[in-house]
Amino acid sequence: MAYRSSFLLQIFANFLINTAEVLALFAMFYQFDSMGGWTLGEVALLHGMSMIAFSLGDMLTIGMDYVAPQIRSGEFDRVLTRPLSSWMNAVTSEINLRHLGQLIQGFLVLTFAFTQVNIDWSVTKVLMLIGAILTGVALFMALFTVEAIFSFWTVNGVEAINAFTYGGSDLAQFPMHVFGRTLRVLFIWIIPVAFVTYYPALYLLDKPDPLGMPGWFVLLGPVITAVFCGVVAWGWNQGIRHYRSTGS
Amino acid sequence: MRMYYELAKRSFQQQFAYRAATLAGLFTNSVFGVMLSSVYLALYWDKPENASVGGFTAEQAVTYTWIGQALIMPVIFWGWWLIIDTIRSGAVVMDMLKPMDYFRYWLSRDLGRGAAQVITRGIPTLIIGSILFDLVWPESWQRWVAFLISVPFAVTVSFCLRFMFNLWGFWLLDHRGISSLVILVTGVFSGHLLPINWYPPAIRDFINVLPFRSMMMTPVEIWLGQVSIARGLAMQVFWSAVMIGCCYLVLHFAERKVVVQGG
Amino acid sequence: MTMISVRDLRKTFPIKKHAGGFVGSLASLFRSEYEGEFEAVKGISFNIERGEMVGYIGPNGAGKSTTIKMLTGILVPTSGEATVAGMVPWETRKQLALKIGVVFGQRTQLWWDLALIESLELLKYMYRVPDDRFQHNLNTATELLGLEEFLRTPVRQLSLGQRMRGDLTAALLHDPEILYLDEPTIGLDIVAKAAIRDFLSELNRARQTTVLLTTHDLDDIEQLCPRIMVIDHGDVMYDGGLSDLKQRWGGRRQLIVDFASEPDVAISELTNGNLEVISIDGPRATIAFDRDSLSAPEVLSRAGAYGDIRDMSLQEPDIEDVIKRMYAGKIPAGV
Incomplete structure (x- = not known):
């Protein structure tokens, strides 16, 4: 009983924290009519998709938060002795649904967005929405893994990765074309956050890409994400190898 | 007095030990600064040049963003639980045994920390911002000085808020609930999340009568010339005094609880 | 002086009560309830x-x-x-x-x-x-x-x-x-x-x-x-x-004696007013004795009559033991 109520409390707290983001969105559109030519409903669509993908990705990889302390305390050895892949072991060492609050909020924002924008629904559009969120979950899981990978080598400066995890999910909440070239290249081609929200949203809204990419470009999302995940998996294995050879 | 100065000095020096963390933090601040600046600029796309919305031109909004990023570490806009950690670990007992003023002890340490972070995080962030974007600078040297004076007051108000939240958390079984409240309150009410003028009038007027805008909005207004120096600083002094008074009140009750219940 | x-x-200290349920823990964000008290110093x-x-x-x-x-x-x-x-x-x-x-x-x-x-x-x-x-x-x-x-x-x-x-x-x-x-x-x-x-x-x-x-x-x-x-x-x-x-209470030291093989069971007969064979566990015997009337070598030589001694160690009485004995009321407290 005590456990369950504390659990509900955490979700409530998580919901509260993320209220600020949503509040800021509405307040911006209270003063302004559009953001880079997009309406409140359209930007809310990006917000909702990003929040859902991020919270799911975060919840599924909570275990990654514990890799650094486990390495320091020596408990990581135990993770390696289990009969599963080291990554699965690390991930499953802790299950925590604390970001359920953000997930709920993501769904609320998405629902709000659907009431504001006209989407000409079709089977492919539904598949696109689901596919985009799944791509996003995979991408954020990989990003949280990156944070853990660094901790195999150093305890210093790991928080720079926050710029890509939290920064990536924040960035995905806004239309990609408002950002400068550097951020665009980074978040389209290297950490393909743009394929979690922006390109799928263009497709759902039947908008042409202001940046001039053809319609089929969105289909590259899973490919680039797969490449990114592959690199992360390679990095993870390097990290494990490093840990095994140095023990620290 | 000497002792509090020595405490602040040592907190100040200590901050320079974490070089890798400082660089990592600067990087993160900069990425967020660029991102938020781009978002704010996009809001002005369909406005005429130099249009002012809610008291901010596009350039001023970008400047606001970078001041916000620069103040993140010195002022601290989210949960900070060092005091509650000492209460939970029992280390607070050793602090209570010392012949010192408990509030001033922590405040002086926090001011020392803040001063160091103005140097390691604040100024470099603003320099990066000014390289990447066109920022608006204070129009006179008096405003520069006034801004520099306003930062320690911002830290003081922020510290008082954190101090009270820590002591409040001490009464509770679980401080996660208020920890999320802190983030919401400080983010919204300080003006760190969004310029306060952009909220609907009812919310804006409500926030404007609270002390928390001294943490961020008032320094920004002093910088941008949106408030007279005298008025801006007077507000900060007033709210610092009120907040310090509240801290002593809360401390009084907390001490009573400790001495009666043993913490 | x-x-x-x-x-x-x-x-005395109040004992905190943990509120149950979601509403209870929400409430516990704002106040704590107490049930009973504990007397730490009487x-x-x-x-x-x-x-x-x-x-x-x-x-x-x-x-x-x-x-x-x-x-x-x-x-x-x-x-x-x-x-x-x-x-x-x-x-x-x-x-x-x-x-x-x-x-x-x-x-x-x-x-x-x-x-x-x-x-x-x-x-x-x-x-x-x-x-x-x-x-x-x-x-x-x-x-x-x-x-x-x-x-x-x-x-x-x-x-x-x-x-x-x-x-x-x-x-x-x-x-x-x-x-x-x-x-x-x-x-x-x-x-x-x-x-x-x-x-x-x-x-x-x-x-x-x-x-x-x-x-x-x-x-x-x-x-x-x-x-x-x-x-x-x-x-x-x-x-x-x-x-x-x-x-009065802590006078007994313990001698742990390891014999080459199991000692003669008759070793338990050593027990008298100021010496007690507490346990015999295989080749190891534990003997408690009064520090004032007996010395360790003396106890050792007596035990030597019952087997071939390989090793020994001496334990001083510790304060926990003293207090335990005191609290158990073996000897009346007070001076």
């Missing part, structure tokens, strides 16, 4: 004179720390009176702080992130210690406790023994009249323990500092404290000399 005087000091009385070194002992949870917290002014008693250095501690905590030094073995008053010397300098300003006194006290401590090698090391990197020596120095910078020590040697190696004990004896001799020491270590008491007080369940059960206590 009486430094510490305690009359009928009592302290009306104790004693006097300690200037220059005395008193061992204050008892099992965990006996009320030792609570007493010390009241005598430092951190805790207000539920009822009763106390004066320390002429002051009522809980009414004059900050003034009293200038006259007392406190070392809690499990805690530190040093700052984790600062070098030891930096912490000591901060305390110098905090306690307004004049420069010459500071230098003198620091030099004395450096000499007797060997601080030199780690004076510039951050406290978080110090070993437990080093940290304890640092804490002891810190507690004495302002020449306190009274020193409270709570488990000052816990977890330390023999060398560190010896250094700290020598330092404390020297301090007491040179400055007439009054010391109240709580410990689990009988050797601490033995080497430092002519007088001890035993407390359990919030009551003072014994107040008097150490030798007296040992004679």
Whole structure:
């Protein structure tokens, strides 16, 4: 009983924290009519998709938060002795649904967005929405893994990765074309956050890409994400190898 | 007095030990600064040049963003639980045994920390911002000085808020609930999340009568010339005094609880 | 001159109740509820004179720390009176702080992130210690406790023994009249323990500092404290000399004898008035004996009659054991 109520409390707290983001969105559109030519409903669509993908990705990889302390305390050895892949072991060492609050909020924002924008629904559009969120979950899981990978080598400066995890999910909440070239290249081609929200949203809204990419470009999302995940998996294995050879 | 100065000095020096963390933090601040600046600029796309919305031109909004990023570490806009950690670990007992003023002890340490972070995080962030974007600078040297004076007051108000939240958390079984409240309150009410003028009038007027805008909005207004120096600083002094008074009140009750219940 | 005087000091604590359910835990964000109370100290009385070194002992949870917290002014008693250095501690905590030094073995008053010397300098300003006194006290401590090698090391990197020596120095910078020590040697190696004990004896001799020491270590008491007080369940059960206590309740040492093979069962016949064969476990026999009427070699030679002895070890009675026996009521408490 005590456990369950504390659990509900955490979700409530998580919901509260993320209220600020949503509040800021509405307040911006209270003063302004559009953001880079997009309406409140359209930007809310990006917000909702990003929040859902991020919270799911975060919840599924909570275990990654514990890799650094486990390495320091020596408990990581135990993770390696289990009969599963080291990554699965690390991930499953802790299950925590604390970001359920953000997930709920993501769904609320998405629902709000659907009431504001006209989407000409079709089977492919539904598949696109689901596919985009799944791509996003995979991408954020990989990003949280990156944070853990660094901790195999150093305890210093790991928080720079926050710029890509939290920064990536924040960035995905806004239309990609408002950002400068550097951020665009980074978040389209290297950490393909743009394929979690922006390109799928263009497709759902039947908008042409202001940046001039053809319609089929969105289909590259899973490919680039797969490449990114592959690199992360390679990095993870390097990290494990490093840990095994140095023990620290 | 000497002792509090020595405490602040040592907190100040200590901050320079974490070089890798400082660089990592600067990087993160900069990425967020660029991102938020781009978002704010996009809001002005369909406005005429130099249009002012809610008291901010596009350039001023970008400047606001970078001041916000620069103040993140010195002022601290989210949960900070060092005091509650000492209460939970029992280390607070050793602090209570010392012949010192408990509030001033922590405040002086926090001011020392803040001063160091103005140097390691604040100024470099603003320099990066000014390289990447066109920022608006204070129009006179008096405003520069006034801004520099306003930062320690911002830290003081922020510290008082954190101090009270820590002591409040001490009464509770679980401080996660208020920890999320802190983030919401400080983010919204300080003006760190969004310029306060952009909220609907009812919310804006409500926030404007609270002390928390001294943490961020008032320094920004002093910088941008949106408030007279005298008025801006007077507000900060007033709210610092009120907040310090509240801290002593809360401390009084907390001490009573400790001495009666043993913490 | 009486430094510490305690009359009928009592302290009870409320026991917190954990609210159930979601609504309950939401409510617990704003208030806590209480159910019942726990009596940690039950009306104790004693006097300690200037220059005395008193061992204050008892099992965990006996009320030792609570007493010390009241005598430092951190805790207000539920009822009763106390004066320390002429002051009522809980009414004059900050003034009293200038006259007392406190070392809690499990805690530190040093700052984790600062070098030891930096912490000591901060305390110098905090306690307004004049420069010459500071230098003198620091030099004395450096000499007797060997601080030199780690004076510039951050406290978080110090070993437990080093940290304890640092804490002891810190507690004495302002020449306190009274020193409270709570488990000052816990977890330390023999060398560190010896250094700290020598330092404390020297301090007491040179400055007439009054010391109240709580410990689990009988050797601490033995080497430092002519007088001890035993407390359990919030009551003072014994107040008097150490030798007296040992004679009455802690007089038995244990000799553990390992034979080459199982000893003759007749060994149990050794048991008489001042010797008892407690157990025989394979080749190992445990024999308890009265320290005043028998010597260890004597017991060993008697046991040798029952088998070929390979090895032996001697265990001194520990204070926990003494208190356990005392509490079990084997011998009536009180003097």
